[in-house]
Amino acid sequence: MSCMEVVTVFGGSGFLGRYVVRQLASQGLFIRVIVRNPNEALFLRVYGKVGQIQLIGGDIKEELKIQEYVKGSSCVINCVATFFETRSQSFNVLHVSAAKNLAKVAKKEGVSQFIHISSLGASTESTSQLQRSKGAGEEAVLECFPNANIVRPSLIFGIEDTFFNRFAKLSSISPFIPVVGPETKFQPVYVDDVAKVISMLVETGQKKKYLELGGDETYTFRELIKLLLAEIKRKRLILKIPFSIARVMAATNDFFRLILGDVVPAFLTLAQVKSLEKDNVVGRDSDKFSDFKIAPKKLKIVLPTIVSRFNKS
Template sequence: MTKLVTIYGGAGFVGRYIARRMAKEGWRVRVAVRRPNESLHVKPYGAVGQVEPVLCNIRDDASVRAAMQGADVVVNCVGVLAEKGKNSFAAVQSEGAARIARIASEEGIGRFVHLSAIGADKGAASEYQQTKAQGEEAVLASFPDAVILRPSVIFGVEDEFFNRFAKMTNFSPVLPLIGGETKFQPVYVDDVAQAAVKAVLGDASSGIYELGGPETDTLKGLMANMLEIIQRRRLVIDLPFFAGNLMAMGFDVAQALTLGLFHNKVLTRDQVKNLANDCIVGADAKGFADLGIAPTAMDVILPEYLWVYRATGQYAAIRDSAKNLRKT
């Protein structure tokens, strides 16, 4: 019988890549999401009926249990970058992860794979990082042999990192940054998915893996590279952290005063705390090399989707070529 994997958050940024790879491996894939009707894009990843989105609320035991009935392996990709309503960091990344792992253990699930983040630390200033660490601890309490993946900032077609900054260049001559000297090790989303699939298939030993790409650079350096790719000149300004906190406070207050009608996706105070710390693989951490994966360089992928932000879009190469034509 074909094996079944349940992926919580399987229609999200990373989850969809894991779902696609698992379908190619011949597995049945159950994608547990809050809104199945908005996740139909996962169905063509496999044959008819092979990949199915199902309704699941990770704040509810019965819902979580129903989504994993009959599964051989469970993957948890659920996380939030900014809180909104009931989807707080604690509810999703700590309590949600604990609930999924506990119920998976009760149901006798064979393997558990959990997506966390570099910097997860119960003593961190950021609540995001605190709850990531709490989630890891809860997962290991139920599944001591779980595989936990901690990626650095993730890039890819649907990312909220390079796309977010590139969009800003469409309407602003200035690119303001908070933590311009903070170091990152961007990792390609499909490389993270490949690591998760190895774990699902039992080709990865248990433990925590920190995943970073082949290049390490400051936020300011990454933005310079992005600007070169999209062929735009912008003034990059590294704002001090106190200014970032003031800006973030204003956005957070606006969200509170509008009762969530305005969802702060610009900058939160918790994100400012995150930006004070480097997001790179630890010197002694297990990583891609231990999984037999060669991570993909940014310059191989970024031009494939950032071209849309060039002034002449897909015609940029033709324009540059035309400049070389000899005048007659």
Template sequence: MSKLVTIYGGSGFLGRYIARRLAKAGWRIRVATRNPNEAMFVRTYGVVGQVEPVFCNIRDDDSVRAVMGDADAVVNCVGVLDSIGANTFDAVQAEGPERIARIAAEEGVRRMVHISAIGADEESDSDYSRTKAEGEAGVLRHMPDAMILRPSIMFGPEDEFFNRFASLSRFGPVLPVVGGNTRFQPVYVDDVAAAAELGVAGDVRGVFELGGPDVGTFRQLMEQMLQVIRRRRVVLNIPFWMARIMAFGFSVVRFLSFGLVRGPITADQIINLRRDNVVAGDAKGFAALGISPTAMEAVMEDYLWRFRPSGQYDAIKESARNLKV
């Protein structure tokens, strides 16, 4: 019988790529998610019954244990960019990973892969970065041989980075950003999935920081994205002090609307944007795993074309203008 892996958050941006890769490798997969009815698409990654979405709430011991039974490996992809209701940074990113690791150790699971993030730091003023580090520590307390992946910002067809700003670029001549001089090292989501596959299938352990071959400031990345979608926009860098005032205003509106209205940025995100998001010089990365990371230009045009002025017909119109009568 083929081996079984439980992927917590397996229907999310990264999780679905890990599920697809492991399905192709012959694994049986439980995709643990809060909304299994919205994750039925993962079933198409394998043959009938090979990939199954199941309900799980990582804030609850019994729920985590119920979907882990007989698993040979577990992967945790669950994370949040903003605290919402009971899904706080502490509950999801600090307590959740440790709960999964503790139960995995109790159940005799052999391997665990945990997805963290570059910038994880227990001393950080950012709740996001602090809880990412606490989650790593919690995992290693119970599963010392776990593989921990710290990707930079991930890109791909379903990303919430380039897609988000490409969409915003359609509504005016100015594209505002916070932290325009902060450096990022975007990494292709399927490359991170390939690293996770190695951790599930092999005996790879330790912490790996994953970044792509391209490093650029926030402003430079936006300018590259604008070239791909063929739009001319002024990339306006909003000073941090002004961004903090805006974030405070958005938080007030959110409070008064009982969480129904959320702003485009939070105070915690602003703290993170003050720090470069690149692989440390002494960190183990893709090279240690034998993976050659994918360049942004090799992927971006495949999914950002829909934001061009004429969408899929933009290239045709361009060619037509170059025709000589």
């Protein structure tokens, strides 16, 4: 791709999005980042030269303005996602309707490449509403933009991640760590490695790629928590929460969030519980990091940096 061409990124200030923007900037590309609050995304500008990264206030759900956002783009990347619903933001609206409209407008505007970030385990057959919406979103995007690239990462880790930071924080205030699905398997993947693959897709102009990205090592949920506790030198009881009990707890939490809104924290949702009922590992026949000649960074190398502020010693 020529440095004069425009790449438009939706969700560019999020956990994965910021790394994608940085990787694209290193290619010298002009990047247009659509964010709800540009003032909270000013840090992105330091990733590029003066004028290289343009911040535009907007929302992927604003159907009438999408055309304005993507006009003149050679590539559009959708990094927008949520792990829980709110009164004003449902899985289906964000992951399906908004993604479909974005892909449809991108195709109409002559965008040559569309990259949609989904998640490993996404399927319209999933029992999890979250993963079901992700699967429906993939289908909706491909319906409107048949040559789109679909990227499905496993559990993403990095300095700003919610997984390890959340459990590390919990370990500092609780004598036990509740775990739903302790034997569920993951292939944790480093956030910048995922961003590199996305950047390489843009650089090479590849289309119609279906990528499942996971690290070289597979861990159970329990093993991830043990690894975390060992790193921050804390001894905590890992308390297994049976799925039957977790579903009741999560459904109760979802109910009160529906009634009271965001004042109730989304500490456990029914969609998350159902996602944990199935392993989150890469399929044998999918494209992987090796196809891009990238050696995924190992969790044990990055974890000390992620949780250093929680280290007891």
